[in-house]
Amino acid sequence: MSGQYDEELARRLQRREPQAMADLYDRFGRLTYSVILAIVRDSGVAEDLVQETFLRVWNRAQAFEPGKGALGPWLLAIARNRAIDYIRSVQSRMDRNSYEFDVREHPSLFVDMEREVLNTDHARVIRAALAKLTDNQRKVIELAYYEGLSQSEMAERLGQPLGTVKTWVRSALQLLREDIGQVVSA
Amino acid sequence: MSCEELQEQYGAYALGTLDRSESGELREHLETNCANCVPGVRKALSLVTVLSGGVELKDPPKRLRKRVLALVNPVVVKGNAWQLGWSLAALLAIMLLAVAIPAKKQAEDTARLEQALSVLNDPAAKDVSFGTAEKPARGRVFVSPTKGVVFIAANLPKLDKGRAFELWTIPANGKPVPQGTFQAEADATAVYVRQGALEQPVAVAVSVEPEGGSAQPTTTPFIVSKIGS
Ligand SMILES: [Zn+2]
Numbered sequence: 001m002s003g004q005y006d007e008e009l010a011r012r013l014q015r016r017e018p019q020a021m022a023d024l025y026d027r028f029g030r031l032t033y034s035v036i037l038a039i040v041r042d043s044g045v046a047e048d049l050v051q052e053t054f055l056r057v058w059n060r061a062q063a064f065e066p067g068k069g070a071l072g073p074w075l076l077a078i079a080r081n082r083a084i085d086y087i088r089s090v091q092s093r094m095d096r097n098s099y100e101f102d103v104r105e106h107p108s109l110f111v112d113m114e115r116e117v118l119n120t121d122h123a124r125v126i127r128a129a130l131a132k133l134t135d136n137q138r139k140v141i142e143l144a145y146y147e148g149l150s151q152s153e154m155a156e157r158l159g160q161p162l163g164t165v166k167t168w169v170r171s172a173l174q175l176l177r178e179d180i181g182q183v184v185s186a
Numbered sequence: 187m188s189c190e191e192l193q194e195q196y197g198a199y200a201l202g203t204l205d206r207s208e209s210g211e212l213r214e215h216l217e218t219n220c221a222n223c224v225p226g227v228r229k230a231l232s233l234v235t236v237l238s239g240g241v242e243l244k245d246p247p248k249r250l251r252k253r254v255l256a257l258v259n260p261v262v263v264k265g266n267a268w269q270l271g272w273s274l275a276a277l278l279a280i281m282l283l284a285v286a287i288p289a290k291k292q293a294e295d296t297a298r299l300e301q302a303l304s305v306l307n308d309p310a311a312k313d314v315s316f317g318t319a320e321k322p323a324r325g326r327v328f329v330s331p332t333k334g335v336v337f338i339a340a341n342l343p344k345l346d347k348g349r350a351f352e353l354w355t356i357p358a359n360g361k362p363v364p365q366g367t368f369q370a371e372a373d374a375t376a377v378y379v380r381q382g383a384l385e386q387p388v389a390v391a392v393s394v395e396p397e398g399g400s401a402q403p404t405t406t407p408f409i410v411s412k413i414g415s
Contacts, residue, residue, distance in 0.1 A: 018258045025254045033246035035238045047250050054254045059309045073235035080238060084202060104202065109228055110235075126240030144203040145237065151198060152205050166198070173197035177233050 010066035013058065021058060028072060032079045039083035039146050049086060053079045064107040074110035081105055084148035122180075129179035137172035140165060187211055189222040196223070200230035257306075301379045305333045314390075316411040317341070323409055327390050329355065334381040335365055335390070342370040343408065345394060352395040353378060354403060355387035362391060367399040387413055 009027070012020035032053055037046040056078050064074065081104070130138060143149045143157065151169060155162040192212050198204045199212055215223055305311055308330035316339075317324020325339030337353055345351070350369055354362035363385070368378040391407035 016258070018255070021258045022251075022255055025251055029246060029251060029254065030243060031238070031241070033250065034241050034244045037244055038241050043247070047247065047253065050246065050250060051253050051257065055257050055306075058258060059307060070232075070235075073232065076235050076238045077231065081202070104200070104231070109224075109231055111228070122236065122239050126237060130237075130240065140203075141201075141237075144198075144201045145234075148202060150205045151203050151208075154203070169198050169201070169203060170194065173201070173230070173233065176237070180233065180236055 006071040007066045010061065010064055010069065010071050013061040014064070014066070016058075021054065024057065024071075024075075025054060028075055031072075032075060035076060035079050036083040039080065039148075040086055045086060046083075049079070049082045053082050056082075060107060065111060068111040069107055070110045074105070074107055077105045077110065080145075088148050126180055129176050132179065133172050133175060136168050137175065140168045141172050141176075144169065187215075189215075189220060192223055193226060196226045196230040197233075200227060200234045301334065301381045302336045302377070304381075305330045305336045305379070308333045312413050314411045314413050316409050323392075327411060329384075329387060329390065329413060331386045332383050334379065334384065337368075337376070337378040337380075337390070337392070339370075339392075339409070340373075340375045342374045342376055343394075344374075345369070348397050349394050350397045350399065351376065351378075351392050352399050352403070353380065354391040354393065354407065355384055356389040356391060357385045357387050362403055363387075364399060364401060367395065367397065389413060 006027075009020060009023055013024065029050065033046055033050050036049045036053070037043060040046055040049065053075065057075050064071070130141070133141065139158070140154055143154050149157065151165050152162055154160075155165045158165065192215060195204060195208065195212050199209055204212070212223070212227075216227060305328050310332065311328050311330040313326055313328040315324070315326045322341045323339055323343065324341055325337070327338070328336040335353065335355065342351065350367040352367045353365040355365055356362050365380045365384070366378070368376055370376045389410060389412045391403070391411075392409040393403040393405045393407040395404060
């Protein structure tokens, strides 16, 4: 159950078959909820945002290319963006507007990439790779990933020069790519 | 900046951590479908998304599946609508009403549900929640510039006889546009749908007015919500 299943699932979403939404939820609902909950840390809010995420996928499925697109990664990107958008608006940090998310979650970007996001072996590899980062590298990835901080916000929060923060982000992503890229084609 | 210089930003962009002032150039550049940068950003997005797979898995509550499915097929869900969440609650409330009421009213409700869905299903629709500890009326409003407005609320204040709630959309020029009046149900909830194109508002508001409605608010609106751009 992976590439081919997702391709067919995407086609059914495009045909607006309600059962496709059920299958999409059964496949990705738990992971989507977990990703959002890790960011917003409130189960009620997480439920609302999961609902919004699936509605967005449903509404935008027409722009998706089933043969080439990676359905799981696209859905997860939308999920994370909804969660970050939420915590930023709650904290009144709205300098980056939702337009930016719209660009970064456009289905056309989610083609020709690793599609498998549900593999437990991958989960282990990812956790191991994160554990290998230095404390500073891990910190900036977590602040970006779970709190949606920009690099200058991180610099302020951590009391470090912006250039240092940028270096940590870049080197952390580089190391993650080296470790994770061997197992998944990221 | 050249592609080589922009390359430095792929990762931070995919992670969403570039400052707005920095991300503009890359974003515009990506819109030119650059053969170097688009695949590069894809790779970075792929890595960032794969990181999501490392998150500790938690089981969502069972009702969440029903909520998600009700988005595309509201009829299948039965139960207490208000427990099921905001955007959906209204639609369900209409559906549940439809079970126990005369055929004429049922047809009206079904029509209202279809109108509401046409707004909710518009990809261009914006929505905003309202309600705080100090302002107990809570709910959500959806605005589609081409389809109309859906307003859903609970804990609405009690009205004197001869008064009604009036919904306003406030465009950038600041002058409220009346969007019609409505009453709350016995349980202080309301679902109000106004169909038709409208000027994109920067905010929506609700005030208490005489039953026939007013051309401009005559009382201070008790709900005012900004709509994100
Ligand atoms: Zn380029």
